[in-house]
């Protein structure tokens with residue numbers, strides 16, 4: 001992605017995942033970080049993204065449907081070496 | 083042989099080999115629903131996806147004795163699920179779901195509506211080590227994820243909830259690097275936005 005010298009807040013919003021994934025080319029990464037130095041709003045946005053990701057990571061994985069899990073367990077018991 | 087595996091993985095692998103049901107439950111709790119989710123992205127119905135998981139599980143049992151831990155347990159598990167699902171998907175003559183991102187019908191990111199001059203108000207930002215979001219906020223996140231289009235929901239769940247790496251998700255779902263990132267970005271932006279609305 002080619003960007004002008006300065007990134008607008010709109011660009012930051014679009015690039016934030018690339019930034020967090022360490023996927024921005026070095027020049028863009030630099031401009032991204034420069035923008036954060038003077039823009040509190042985008043700093044907050046980045047913090048919110050990080051908080052959202054951390055919170056999502058604390059959700060419990062959904063359970064498998066019980067009867068599917070029962071079938072898998074049955075296969076496991078049938079296979080069981082002992 | 084397994085020194086490349088995390089201690090947690092090594093314990094699960096050992097347990098599965100020994101027919102230990104606690105290890106079975108551990109794997110299912112960690113990855114069971116994710117395996118089903120991956121399968122669902124390749125085949126047309128929930129019933130077929132469940133069959134894929136069953137078939138893949140037999141493959142896991144067949145292979146666990148020879149599993150050498152060159153990749154993590156989850157990488158290996160999801161590879162088996164994806165390959166099983168792909169074979170099944172081809173038999174069903176169903177095209178791979180992610181071409182053109184699959185989710186294009188959905189609305190533009192809420193976050194794109196931010197004008198160039200607007201600033202984020204920032205009232206709920208918290209440092210990463212700050213207070214933990216309450217149960218109600220967690221519920222808001224869960225609902226926001228449920229409302230996402232399937233590909234976005236799958237990617238954010240595998241990445242942020244089950245903790246798969248970008249590469250693991252790309253391999254499990256046959257995504258390009260860019261598509262993985264775009265789907266993740268849209269998903270996270272919507273979840274963030276739902277949280278912001280809740281915090282407002």
Ligand SMILES: [Zn+2]
Nearest residue numbers: 009039041042
């Ligand atoms: Zn800004």
